[in-house]
Amino acid sequence: SQQGEEDPQALSIQEGENATMNCSYKTSINNLQWYRQNSGRGLVHLILIRSNEREKHSGRLRVTLDTSKKSSSLLITASRAADTASYFCATAGSNAGGTSYGKLTFGQGTILTVHP
Amino acid sequence: DTEVTQTPKHLVMGMTNKKSLKCEQHMGHRAMYWYKQKAKKPPELMFVYSYEKLSINESVPSRFSPECPNSSLLNLHLHALQPEDSALYLCASSHGSGRAGAKNIQYFGAGTRLSVL
Numbered sequence: 001s002q003q004g005e006e007d008p009q010a011l012s013i014q015e016g017e018n019a020t021m022n023c024s025y026k027t028s029i030n031n032l033q034w035y036r037q038n039s040g041r042g043l044v045h046l047i048l049i050r051s052n053e054r055e056k057h058s059g060r061l062r063v064t065l066d067t068s069k070k071s072s073s074l075l076i077t078a079s080r081a082a083d084t085a086s087y088f089c090a091t092a093g094s095n096a097g098g099t100s101y102g103k104l105t106f107g108q109g110t111i112l113t114v115h116p
Numbered sequence: 117d118t119e120v121t122q123t124p125k126h127l128v129m130g131m132t133n134k135k136s137l138k139c140e141q142h143m144g145h146r147a148m149y150w151y152k153q154k155a156k157k158p159p160e161l162m163f164v165y166s167y168e169k170l171s172i173n174e175s176v177p178s179r180f181s182p183e184c185p186n187s188s189l190l191n192l193h194l195h196a197l198q199p200e201d202s203a204l205y206l207c208a209s210s211h212g213s214g215r216a217g218a219k220n221i222q223y224f225g226a227g228t229r230l231s232v233l
């Protein structure tokens with residue numbers, strides 16, 4: 001499997017329910033980020049969790065990170081129809097070279113559909 | 117201003133045409149990126165520019181030619197494309213320096229939907 005695998009590939013829920021998406025990765029990381037993409041549009045950064053953090057919250061979003069298992073989860077609580085989108089995790093590698101730009105490795109993504 | 121602007125939004129071209137995609141940001145970011153995205157797939161990195169110099173080329177075919185005229189602009193010149201090059205082309209930028217740059221949070225444009233006939 002590739003770096004940044006996500007499951008499920010697709011998730012369909014009713015408005016008001018919670019949505020949980022999972023992401024696994026292979027190499028050491030500096031941080032893990034979640035992005036959202038509405039159909040055919042650009043990606044929007046949602047939340048970042050550093051490698052030394054275990055949990056982070058932002059509004060209705062909750063992200064966890066388990067570096068021992070190389071996995072992360074994104075929980076969206078009280079979902080809304082407007083949350084319908086594709087969600088991607090992306091890992092920024094730990095960088096001994098000192099550069100502060102470079103690759104984000106994206107997961108395969110989860111397509112979330114929230115029915116009104 | 118937290119916007120990355122891409123033009124055109126849509127582009128249809130023949131395999132013998134030459135066209136260019138444009139990307140602009142005014143956030144003072146020093147790193148800029150081109151990605152290619154096929155339907156229902158994640159973005160694939162093509163090129164990274166840092167301080168207007170090409171720093172990463174992900175073995176992209178020479179029919180794609182990037183250019184960074186200044187710190188705010190990024191172009192992607194297209195020539196002799198193939199139908200399989202049809203995709204959404206995304207531009208992104210990030211701080212590229214300092215503590216903010218170390219996070220590598222990227223800001224994306226809305227993309228150019230390219231169709232090669």
